[in-house]
Amino acid sequence: MPKKNDIKHLILPHLQNPFGYEGVKPLEEILLKGNMKPSEVIRLNGNENSFGPSPKVAEALGCFEDYNRYPDPNQRVLRDSLSIYLGVSPVNIVAGNGSDELIDLIIRMFVGPGDNIIEPTPTFGMYRFSANLVKGNVISVPRNDNFDLDVKQIAAAVDGRSKIIFIASPNNPTGNLATQDQIIELLQLGIVVVVDEAYYEYCGETVIPLLSENPNLIILRTFSKWAGLAGLRVGLGVMNPEIARLMMTIKPPYNMNRAAEVALLASLDDKELLLNQITPVIKERERLSLLCEYIDGVVALPSHANYLLIRLPKGRGKEIYLGLADLGVFVRYYDDPDLVDCIRVSVGQPYETDRFIMALKELLGVD
Numbered sequence: 001m002p003k004k005n006d007i008k009h010l011i012l013p014h015l016q017n018p019f020g021y022e023g024v025k026p027l028e029e030i031l032l033k034g035n036m037k038p039s040e041v042i043r044l045n046g047n048e049n050s051f052g053p054s055p056k057v058a059e060a061l062g063c064f065e066d067y068n069r070y071p072d073p074n075q076r077v078l079r080d081s082l083s084i085y086l087g088v089s090p091v092n093i094v095a096g097n098g099s100d101e102l103i104d105l106i107i108r109m110f111v112g113p114g115d116n117i118i119e120p121t122p123t124f125g126m127y128r129f130s131a132n133l134v135k136g137n138v139i140s141v142p143r144n145d146n147f148d149l150d151v152k153q154i155a156a157a158v159d160g161r162s163k164i165i166f167i168a169s170p171n172n173p174t175g176n177l178a179t180q181d182q183i184i185e186l187l188q189l190g191i192v193v194v195v196d197e198a199y200y201e202y203c204g205e206t207v208i209p210l211l212s213e214n215p216n217l218i219i220l221r222t223f224s225k226w227a228g229l230a231g232l233r234v235g236l237g238v239m240n241p242e243i244a245r246l247m248m249t250i251k252p253p254y255n256m257n258r259a260a261e262v263a264l265l266a267s268l269d270d271k272e273l274l275l276n277q278i279t280p281v282i283k284e285r286e287r288l289s290l291l292c293e294y295i296d297g298v299v300a301l302p303s304h305a306n307y308l309l310i311r312l313p314k315g316r317g318k319e320i321y322l323g324l325a326d327l328g329v330f331v332r333y334y335d336d337p338d339l340v341d342c343i344r345v346s347v348g349q350p351y352e353t354d355r356f357i358m359a360l361k362e363l364l365g366v367d
Helices: 027-034 055-063 076-086 098-110 126-133 151-157 180-187 208-213 241-250 258-269 271-276 278-293 317-326 350-364
Strands: 093-096 116-121 137-142 162-168 192-196 217-222 235-239 307-311 342-346
Touching: 055 258, 076 093, 076 235, 076 258, 093 098, 093 241, 098 126, 098 162, 098 192, 098 217, 098 235, 098 241, 116 126, 116 151, 126 137, 137 151, 151 180, 162 180, 180 192, 180 208, 208 217, 208 235, 235 241, 258 271, 271 278, 278 307, 278 350, 317 342, 317 350
Parallel strands: 116 137, 116 162, 162 192, 192 217
Antiparallel strands: 093 235, 217 235, 307 342
């Protein structure tokens, strides 16, 4: 007989010791731990938009008067507005509390205990995280030496319990693209293929044109990156109308809060400004890559997103990552055998790039 105050035995067995997703540390934790001032911190660990949101977002949020009213559970205005931006019908669209919520909903729609998802690794950790929550299995298919997809190995991994293949394109954290031909080949396997295009605006490559002939294709997008709304959690999915209808039925009715709605609509109203800010980000990405070339033992991999995966001298990855943090420069480090001695560095403002390079050189003992 369990003790009265012991409820752990009631938790589902597979969630007793769950595999968590490690997000970026908030500024408050960084300041507390490092005894730093906000002006001393360079945050290049979250692939956030260093330009911030459109000025129209703050104006719209400040003027909005109906925060006391529930949002529309059917997302009518949102879906109509997004359809113009995406070039698809509103019936193909579902908006979510970040694309993370949509990943969770997709998995809950298709994956049950004992079913599996397939992910080419290394990749974004939320696919594995959400599959584990529903007691789904995760089949990892290693990418090749250039981190490109191995389509034959993915196809060989598909079995009778396989439900979804997740493809991030550009891939996070490696920054490379999947080709349209590769996606077409995967769609022919007959299971759901989710193409996560979170960084679409930085590369301009999309598989949305494949949607009409492939009902098993789902595309994910986000306003966190290009529109600077990471703190408001605005994601969207583009999919077959029947799948969208089911997702609209099973999602929480008020999953998009009113502030996120207002910010999304204001961003679309100012999309020309936001899209024009993509060019300086790409230029700064290339400058960061070039600066890395001049440092012995440091290699920046080609990227189509707003970050670079950077290889550091052998055996020094974690040491340099921790050293950068001590100097107030925060990047992303992975305890992953496929990413040994690698860090992911977001593209920031020029002064942030300079601080990173200066700190990296100091730790490596080079001029």
